Amino acid sequence: MDLNPALDTFVAECRELLEQMEQSLLALEDQPGDRELLDAVFRAAHTIKGSAGMFGFDQMVSFTHHLENLLDKLRAGELPFSSSLSALLLRSGDHIQSMIAPSVAEEPLSGEVQARGTALVAELAAMLGGPVAAPAGKSASSTATSAAPKHGSLADDLAVFLHSDAADESASPITRYWRISLQFGPDVLRNGMDPMSFVRYLATLGDVHSVATGWDRLPPLAEMDPESCYVDLEIELDSSADRTAIEAVFDFVRDDCVVRIAPPTQVVDAQLKAIDALPESTGRLGEVLSAVHAVAWPELSTALAKQASASDERPLGQILVEDSAVPAAVVDAAVERQQQSRQAKAQDSRLIRIDADKLDQLINIVGELVIAGSGTQALAAKAGIPDVVESAASLLRLVEQVRDSALGLRMVAIGATFQRFQRVVRDVSRELGKDIELSISGAETELDKSVVERIGDPLMHLVRNAMDHGIESGMTRVAAGKSARAQVSLNAYHDSGSIVIEVGDDGAGLNVEKIRRKAIERGLLAASANPTPQEIRQLIFEPGFSTADAVSNLSGRGVGMDVVRRSIETLRGTIEIQSEEGTGTTVVIRLPLTLAIIDGFMVGLGAARYVLPLDVVVECMELSEAHRNAVSEQGFINVRGEVLPVLRLRDAFGISEGAARRENVVVVRFGQIKAGLVVDELLGELQTVIKPLGKLFSYLQGISGSTILGSGEVALILDVPGLIKRVEGARPTGIVVA
Amino acid sequence: MNITNLKLSGELNIYAAAETQQAVQQALLEGGSALSLDLSDVSELDTAGVQQLLLLHRECVHSGRPLRLAASSPAVDETLALLGLRKLFQA
Numbered sequence A: 001m002d003l004n005p006a007l008d009t010f011v012a013e014c015r016e017l018l019e020q021m022e023q024s025l026l027a028l029e030d031q032p033g034d035r036e037l038l039d040a041v042f043r044a045a046h047t048i049k050g051s052a053g054m055f056g057f058d059q060m061v062s063f064t065h066h067l068e069n070l071l072d073k074l075r076a077g078e079l080p081f082s083s084s085l086s087a088l089l090l091r092s093g094d095h096i097q098s099m100i101a102p103s104v105a106e107e108p109l110s111g112e113v114q115a116r117g118t119a120l121v122a123e124l125a126a127m128l129g130g131p132v133a134a135p136a137g138k139s140a141s142s143t144a145t146s147a148a149p150k151h152g153s154l155a156d157d158l159a160v161f162l163h164s165d166a167a168d169e170s171a172s173p174i175t176r177y178w179r180i181s182l183q184f185g186p187d188v189l190r191n192g193m194d195p196m197s198f199v200r201y202l203a204t205l206g207d208v209h210s211v212a213t214g215w216d217r218l219p220p221l222a223e224m225d226p227e228s229c230y231v232d233l234e235i236e237l238d239s240s241a242d243r244t245a246i247e248a249v250f251d252f253v254r255d256d257c258v259v260r261i262a263p264p265t266q267v268v269d270a271q272l273k274a275i276d277a278l279p280e281s282t283g284r285l286g287e288v289l290s291a292v293h294a295v296a297w298p299e300l301s302t303a304l305a306k307q308a309s310a311s312d313e314r315p316l317g318q319i320l321v322e323d324s325a326v327p328a329a330v331v332d333a334a335v336e337r338q339q340q341s342r343q344a345k346a347q348d349s350r351l352i353r354i355d356a357d358k359l360d361q362l363i364n365i366v367g368e369l370v371i372a373g374s375g376t377q378a379l380a381a382k383a384g385i386p387d388v389v390e391s392a393a394s395l396l397r398l399v400e401q402v403r404d405s406a407l408g409l410r411m412v413a414i415g416a417t418f419q420r421f422q423r424v425v426r427d428v429s430r431e432l433g434k435d436i437e438l439s440i441s442g443a444e445t446e447l448d449k450s451v452v453e454r455i456g457d458p459l460m461h462l463v464r465n466a467m468d469h470g471i472e473s474g475m476t477r478v479a480a481g482k483s484a485r486a487q488v489s490l491n492a493y494h495d496s497g498s499i500v501i502e503v504g505d506d507g508a509g510l511n512v513e514k515i516r517r518k519a520i521e522r523g524l525l526a527a528s529a530n531p532t533p534q535e536i537r538q539l540i541f542e543p544g545f546s547t548a549d550a551v552s553n554l555s556g557r558g559v560g561m562d563v564v565r566r567s568i569e570t571l572r573g574t575i576e577i578q579s580e581e582g583t584g585t586t587v588v589i590r591l592p593l594t595l596a597i598i599d600g601f602m603v604g605l606g607a608a609r610y611v612l613p614l615d616v617v618v619e620c621m622e623l624s625e626a627h628r629n630a631v632s633e634q635g636f637i638n639v640r641g642e643v644l645p646v647l648r649l650r651d652a653f654g655i656s657e658g659a660a661r662r663e664n665v666v667v668v669r670f671g672q673i674k675a676g677l678v679v680d681e682l683l684g685e686l687q688t689v690i691k692p693l694g695k696l697f698s699y700l701q702g703i704s705g706s707t708i709l710g711s712g713e714v715a716l717i718l719d720v721p722g723l724i725k726r727v728e729g730a731r732p733t734g735i736v737v738a
Numbered sequence B: 001m002n003i004t005n006l007k008l009s010g011e012l013n014i015y016a017a018a019e020t021q022q023a024v025q026q027a028l029l030e031g032g033s034a035l036s037l038d039l040s041d042v043s044e045l046d047t048a049g050v051q052q053l054l055l056l057h058r059e060c061v062h063s064g065r066p067l068r069l070a071a072s073s074p075a076v077d078e079t080l081a082l083l084g085l086r087k088l089f090q091a
Helices: A007-032 A035-054 A057-077 A083-104 A111-129 A137-146 A153-168 A193-204 A245-248 A252-256 A267-275 A283-292 A295-307 A315-325 A327-348 A356-383 A385-408 A415-432 A447-470 A474-479 A511-521 A533-541 A561-570 A623-632 A651-652 A720-730 B015-029 B046-061 B073-082
Strands: A177-184 A208-213 A232-240 A255-262 A410-413 A436-441 A446-448 A486-495 A498-505 A576-579 A586-594 A596-604 A606-614 A617-622 A636-639 A642-648 A665-668 A673-679 A683-687 A701-707 A714-718 B001-011 B034-045 B069-072
Touching: A007 A035, A007 A083, A007 A415, A007 A474, A035 A057, A035 A083, A057 A083, A057 A111, A083 A111, A177 A193, A193 A208, A193 A232, A193 A245, A193 B046, A193 B073, A232 A255, A232 A436, A245 A255, A245 A295, A245 A446, A252 A255, A267 A327, A283 A295, A283 A315, A283 A327, A295 A315, A315 A327, A356 A385, A356 A683, A385 A410, A385 A683, A385 B034, A410 A415, A410 A447, A415 A436, A415 A447, A436 A636, A446 A447, A447 A486, A447 A498, A447 A561, A447 A586, A498 A561, A533 A561, A533 A576, A561 A576, A596 A651, A596 A665, A596 A714, A606 A683, A623 A636, A642 A651, A642 A720, A651 A673, A665 A683, A665 A720, A673 A720, A683 A701, B001 B046, B015 B046, B034 B046, B034 B073, B046 B069
Parallel strands: A436 A486, A606 A714, A642 A673, B001 B034, B034 B069
Antiparallel strands: A177 A232, A177 A255, A208 A232, A410 A446, A486 A498, A498 A586, A576 A586, A596 A606, A596 A683, A617 A665, A636 A642, A665 A673, A701 A714
């Protein structure tokens, strides 16, 4: 596949924009009146259309165009935002998504996609043609605006602002009027125009509140030319028309008359708001001002011509304020806006997209560098030359920094993954007829990109499960004294070198007795066994524990919790379930931060070297003679009053050669469980690049990978969760450790 | 008291502006101590006509002579109202 890089960017951007659009739409369902969200949806659609147009993806352009039309109406307030509309918009987003791949591959759209597109366009058109506000609704302004060159959506925006403002506005009467100053040139009358007629025409746009006629320019009697015009008019107009409409009244006298139009304060306020709401791409001052109708096009072109002429050195903003009575506040806001969008552009360009393969390659090389660095340090220590030792130490410190930065590049916040579930929860909750809200916390928690990519499916399963089976029906909830609206939560945080992801619900919780019966029935539990409730709950992750009609009537979707557990385990993570009957269930997933490099702690068993992830090591101690006996007899050790299960790695791995004179215990912790591992030697910390074991060794228990030491030897990395499970499992079920 | 009466009639528009200006000038030259303006027969008044009235008003103010609009017509009233000049010619 030889995709050109611009296309890659297009695809990535499109996906991001569609995600943004979806999120904004979902947020809009909660806050239907939120203007910013609606603008965000529009911007996303608009940008997609623009980019698709650049690549000539006509089908995407034309579909998005229909979508944009509808959004336009929404923005103009001519259509109310409803849940059915939102559903249509969401489906339209999905449709755009499905067009991306075929468009980029230059393949024709499949029949199915095409049919869906046609159906959606019809639905969009139906919405558009439906409850559209009657065009006569805004009589005064619409007649005049139709004469204006572009009757854009922003004109409507302003009209909406004005109408809504007018309703609750009455506090400051002085500011209610447009103030129009007309200074007529001498030839106006001769050219067959009468200044009075403008006053009459303005009366069709609104209520002419006052007119003042100025005659300061009337010359002395002897010099007066009866056919020349000398009067000025100062008019106060109460009108909801926009500036372009008012400006259009004077189109015919533009050459013969100086027109200054000062908007009422509420219009100024509306314009200030509109400037804030503009898309960030709007760049030039004139564009910003005309986009919010703070200046009409004829005024702007006059001002631009003045600016271009050598005689006038004032900046455009000043010309507009002084000559066209554009309020200074509006010009200032526009200038500020312009600077903001420049900054935003500058910030955009500080982000670069990198091919993930290049990044992986970098991480690999850094891994080799770490190994080589450790080797150098070992050699330096062996040589015992102080300068070399020191130099090797500072080299290694730098290598560590390089490693951390390189790994940092791969870290991404989990928020984007979590956000995707907003849509899932919305759709599934409707499907199920339950009122469910998703709450997200810890979205900024970072973890390795490769982990993020692979955590999506298990999370999806857990979230669906929680909604389908965890959460009761609305009636049951109310009867149980809970709020009808159920909660599903996604939470993430860092905890001792792991990232913890929790999927919680406030549903019915797990019925321990039911699971127990089921497990006995399936032969997963001896009928005589006496496990703790927690152990029983964990049983739902067992492969044999069928999803069909189990626990809370789990519908057979074909995938069970064991599949979730397996996928978590391939990420070197663990999964645990916490539940209290009646109040809810939380699934806790614990994952390693990264899959590539860890800080390790090396131990020796006979001649072999093993590495433990440093994060799990709590403490180390020498195994005394008394302890030694306790270990071999009972498998437990008493550490300052705390009894810990212990595993002798020599026994576990069947190593018999070179029995050590002394043994040591490394106390490790994973999640809530602590255990002791008995080893021969403690060899200290080192950086370890994890090399996965080949498929041949995948059956090995207690080993999670290998690493190459500075000396070139191979050391095995111990799978601490696996080992802990082993000591836990070794304990006869039911014996209470105390 | 020597009052000059000025009666303007017909169409006080741009076409009659030169004529009107002459009549105004004439009236001002008559040297009465006050002016009384009769516009009852004016059928049309446009800005050119209004300018003549303004001229008359200004010259009267300058020379300290009171100007009174003795009679007007609907066309005159309408125009003066539209341009916010009613008060000027009422006193």
